[in-house]
Amino acid sequence: MITRRQSLALLGAAALHPKLALSAPETALREPEILRDAVAAGKLPPMTERLPRLPRVVTLSDPDRQPGKYGGTLRRLIGGPRDIRYMPIDSYCRLVGYDRQFRFVPDILAAFEVEEERVFTFHLRPGHRWSDGSPFTTEDFRYVWEDMFHEKKLHKGGTPTVLKVRDKEPRFELIDDVTLRYSWDDPNPDFLAELASPVATRLMMPSAYLKQFHRKYQSKEKLEELALANGVEDWVALHQKMSRAVRPENPDLPTLDPWMPRTAPPAQQFVFDRNPYFHRIDENGLQLPYLDRVVMNVGSGDLVSAKTGTGESDLQITNIDFGDYTFLKSAEKRYPIKVELWKRTQGSRVALIPNLNCKDLIWRQVLWDARVRRALSIAVNRDEINKAVFFGLGQPSANTVLPESPLFREEYRKAWTNFDPDEANRLLDEAGLTRDGRHGLRYLSDGRPCHLIIETTSEAGFEADVLELITDHWRRIGFRVFVHVSHRELFRRRIVNGETVMAVWWGLDNGVPTADMSPRELAPTADDQLHWPLWGLHFLSGGGDGRPPELPEAQKLLELYHGWRRAAAGQEREAIWHEMLALFTDQVFTIGLINGTVQPVVRASRLRNLPQHGLFGFDPTSYLGVYMPDTFWYEGDA
Structure with missing residues (x-):
């Protein structure tokens, strides 16, 4: 993290960057070719005037990446118009972002200073502009703070919850055109992580x-x-x-991203052109992005894999899965594509999620019993699932962090994952779920048979295979499984309304955290946590909605989370993380099955600067985001 002294020294040198202090002919040669006519006609300023006086310099001379050249269109396939939302996630243009080692680095900001994790001072890049050429200054932050967050018509709930500490909003100060400050009375260690997240709270517009x-x-x-x-x-x-920027549907809305939208829906093809005012340059002084254009073609999600295999996509990470790998790999022999396998970062690629807030009181009491959750977990033969569904490439595991995380411990991975049907039956007997003989059905306390309906969206093709095996495993302990498939929106609504007893989803979004990343996924903090949506809603609404956690262990996780927020950086935070991971996995609030699985990533064979072995996930990598797609380029003729 940049210290105050380094920050001020950096900004004191905010004259024209040395890479840009060139003669006019040299500067013209570094101008993206697609923009040269507009510059020559006076419709666009030259590159040195478009860039901030202190651009972000991206060094690319390392084993995985090399400086590139301008030009080319990147074709991608999406399953529907809504999927243009991947563009701002993948572009990963943030005030503060993660680098590949998940350290915080200034991106849109020239520098930032943090005092006791209470006071955050931000320095903008002098001369930075939006994609339409208008100045990017602290006025854009003031507008959001005063005219959006504090305009009740626009923000009925006022300041977003993520900006509140102990239900108090920050003090907001404008120091000058390029300097501003947010400060709280108590520490807000989540603040930088929120700004670096895949869908960050937008402080400026x-x-x-x-x-x-x-x-x-x-x-x-x-x-x-x-x-x-x-x-x-x-x-x-x-x-x-x-003003909708999460899904870039307004071509007139200025952006700071590397590519700006040029297409308004409805459409079957969405075009994104290079932002002539983008703030990054490479080590040779070329303005990023290298690629001139990104085109997203809408098609049926079921056909994306087939079209990718015939070379219709230059970069494909969505709407394909491991089940497509064999077909895609064989297509390398016929089409100019290359297929890599990246490790998925979820705590579990597939997990069984008991709804601890379900309306059915009897089932709720059953699921609140840790003995039942543990029994269901150890009744699953994870090795069989791994071999039959994931070709042995995954790792049987609880829903927890991966070995790539510095917080990984083998005990978390193994918590209640050993296949032991006899012990599972003993725990269920102890919990009072009676059974018709050794091989018969079990019964709830009200006499109903243990018919367990598991809800799924079936978005992942392998879920049916996993559930078929789970059905066999749990039949041995007296549970009969039925599967109900529904659309994602209905699926989530049924869970929040308490109509669902158990669901299939994935595990922790962030399976590669550091101690300085928030452990909020382990505690009831959000209404999209499928195992306790009402408890999470209570936290998210500041107590105005939902219900407070009713299980002592869930209450303890929330207390630990608050403790992490108050803790000093370093060992104290790490200790709290470990206490939360130990409690979360021991209580089996979610039944993780397999993690460390792989995701095919397909690229045009001449597309450069993608890592061969990357991490694939939403948080913290923002899918392609930490690998900086603005640095991708085509070798040979673009």
């Missing part, structure tokens, strides 16, 4: 553009006219539509 849709800056008559023209009811819906 292009205010010069968005003010035309805000009632504070625009007449009522004009807002009504704009709302009508854009097919929405009022100025609030208008502002929300025009």
Whole structure:
């Protein structure tokens, strides 16, 4: 992390970067070819004027990456128009981001300083601009803070919960055009991790553009006219539509990302062109991104693998899975593609999630009993699942961190994962689930047979195979399994409403954490945690909705999480992480099965700077994000 002295020295040198202090002819040669005509015609400033005075320099001379050259279009396939949301995740342009070792580094920011994890001072890059050429300054942060977060029509809940510590929002200070500060009375160790996350809370927006849709800056008559023209009811819906950046559907919305959207839905092809004002350069002074354009073609999700195998995608990570690997690998012989295998970062590639907030009181009491959760876990033959479904390439494991995490311990991986049907039956007998003889069905306390409905979206093709094996395993301990398939939105709604007793999903999103990353996934902190959605909602809403945790062990995890937030960096945080991991895995709040599985990543054979052995996941890698797609380039003719 940058110290105060280093930060100020860095900013004191914010004159033109040495890589850009070139003669006019030399500068022209470093201009992206696709922009040269616009520069020559005076429609666009030259590169040295478009870049911040202190651009981010990305060093690429290492074994995995080399400096590249301009040009080319990257084709990708998506299963539907909603999947354009992968662009801002993969582009991974953040105020503060992770590097490949998951250390915090300034990205959009020139520098940042942290004092006692309470005071965060941010320094912008002087001369930085949005993609439309408008200045990027602290006014863009003020607009979000005052005119969005504190405009009740736009943000009914006020300041986002992730920015509150002990239910108090930060003090927000504008020091000058390029310096601002957020400060709290108590430590906020989650703050930088939130800014580096795949879908980060946006503290800044292009205010010069968005003010035309805000009632504070625009007449009522004009807002009504704009709302009508854009097919929405009022100025609030208008502002929300025009400012949506998570799914980049507005081509007019300025961005700081390496590529800017050029297509409005509905469409079957979405085009993203290079941002001429992007703030990164390579070590040779070439402005990133190297690639001129990204094109996302919409197709049926079922056909993405087939089309990828025929060379219709230059980079494919979505809508393909390990089951497609054999076909895709064989396609290397016929088409100019290369297939790599990256390790997935989830705590479990597939997990069984008991709903501890289900409405059925009898089932809830059963699932609250740790003996039952442990019995269900050790009744699963994970080795059989690994060999039959994942070709032995995964690792039987509880839902926990991977060996790539410095927090990994073998005891967490092995917690209640040894295949032991006899011990499982003993635990279930002890828990009071009676049975018709040694091989018969078990019964709940109200006399109903233990017919367990497991909900799934069946989005992953292998889930049916896993559930077929689970059905056999649990029949041996007196449970009869039924599978119910539903669409993802209905699937989540049924869980939150308590209509689901158990579901199939994946495990921890972040299976490669460090002690300085938040352990909130291990505690009831969010309403999308399928094992305790109402307890998570209670935390997320500040106590205004949901229910507080009712199990002592879940309460303890929440207390430990609060303790981590107050802890000093280093050994104290690491100790809390280990206490939480030990408790989480011992209690088997989720039944992890297999982790360390692999994900095929398909690229055009001449596309460079992707690692051969990467980590694949949503958090903390932001899928391709930490590998910086703006540094990908084509060898040979683009």
